[in-house]
Amino acid sequence: MTWDNACRLLEILSENSVRELDIMGGEPFLLHWMPEFVGRAVKKGLTVNLSTNGSVPDITGRFRDFSRRNFTVGLSLEGSTEERHRTLTRAVHFSGVLRNITELLSAGFNTVVKTVVNRETMADIQDIVYLLKKIGVRRYYLLHMDLLSGTDSSRFSALSYPTFLSFYEKIRDANPDMSILKVNASCFEKDTLPSGVRCAAGVRKLAVMPDGAVYPCNLFHNMESFRLSNIFEADLTTIWDDPRLDIFRNAAQNSCEAGDCANRTSCTGGCPAHAYFNGGDSSAGDLRCLL
Numbered sequence: 001m002t003w004d005n006a007c008r009l010l011e012i013l014s015e016n017s018v019r020e021l022d023i024m025g026g027e028p029f030l031l032h033w034m035p036e037f038v039g040r041a042v043k044k045g046l047t048v049n050l051s052t053n054g055s056v057p058d059i060t061g062r063f064r065d066f067s068r069r070n071f072t073v074g075l076s077l078e079g080s081t082e083e084r085h086r087t088l089t090r091a092v093h094f095s096g097v098l099r100n101i102t103e104l105l106s107a108g109f110n111t112v113v114k115t116v117v118n119r120e121t122m123a124d125i126q127d128i129v130y131l132l133k134k135i136g137v138r139r140y141y142l143l144h145m146d147l148l149s150g151t152d153s154s155r156f157s158a159l160s161y162p163t164f165l166s167f168y169e170k171i172r173d174a175n176p177d178m179s180i181l182k183v184n185a186s187c188f189e190k191d192t193l194p195s196g197v198r199c200a201a202g203v204r205k206l207a208v209m210p211d212g213a214v215y216p217c218n219l220f221h222n223m224e225s226f227r228l229s230n231i232f233e234a235d236l237t238t239i240w241d242d243p244r245l246d247i248f249r250n251a252a253q254n255s256c257e258a259g260d261c262a263n264r265t266s267c268t269g270g271c272p273a274h275a276y277f278n279g280g281d282s283s284a285g286d287l288r289c290l291l
């Protein structure tokens with residue numbers, strides 16, 4: 001995204017009373033103007049959540065003069081040691097991530113750390129918790145792994161939601177002195193959604209890509225049939241009224257085929273992006289739970 005379009009985006013969000021902006025990647029700090037963009041967004045009254053892999057040096061220095069309010073930095077840590085982190089990320093910035101976490105915390109920024117939970121990371125999560133406690137992290141998020149890849153290794157690694165939930169609860173209960181939270185598709189917890197909807201896509205959020213293309217959520221970004229329009233070319237109200245969003249806003253029943261699932265009564269049928277990617281039918285179940 002160009003700087004001019006980024007500024008246009010902020011105007012569009014403000015004009016339409018959007019109050020929260022999640023900035024994801026890729027790596028946002030590869031854009032040299034990202035700190036100024038975040039500053040402008042916060043001054044406009046938006047709550048900004050920025051996710052980074054922590055590889056860029058001196059994140060704190062880029063935001064040193066910023067207000068600490070309404071701005072959260074989330075850093076990814078995929079292992080408790082350099083070797084484990086490198087094995088999963090294919091990157092050598094483990095020490096840099098820890099340094100950035102420590103400096104952000106010391107400077108008073110709202111800082112969280114995140115780890116994707118899969119069969120490779122499960123055995124290391126508690127050691128990551130121990131490490132984070134030592135450096136003063138108070139909020140740690142466990143992320144349910146997406147399965148938007150056809151490789152056998154990905155299918156082996158991914159957890160069903162009930163398995164993820166059970167693991168999360170085990171780690172949370174074992175560490176009452178730390179705030180351990182989870183991130184998963186909203187469809188698995190229908191009590192967190194308005195009644196009768198499939199998920200938060202097109203209900204509480206939209207995704208805007210670097211070229212301005214708009215999708216129901218970021219997981220649909222490679223699926224052309226779900227490209228709603230372009231935020232720099234069409235009115236946001238018109239985009240919001242696109243009938244293709246009706247499949248997310250109207251879910252009469254759970255159509256997932258996993259009838260013996262322990263989470264069935266709490267689920268709307270699994271993530272429609274996963275269903276569409278893996279089977280071409282957004283109304284089908286979530287492959288992570290059907291494998």
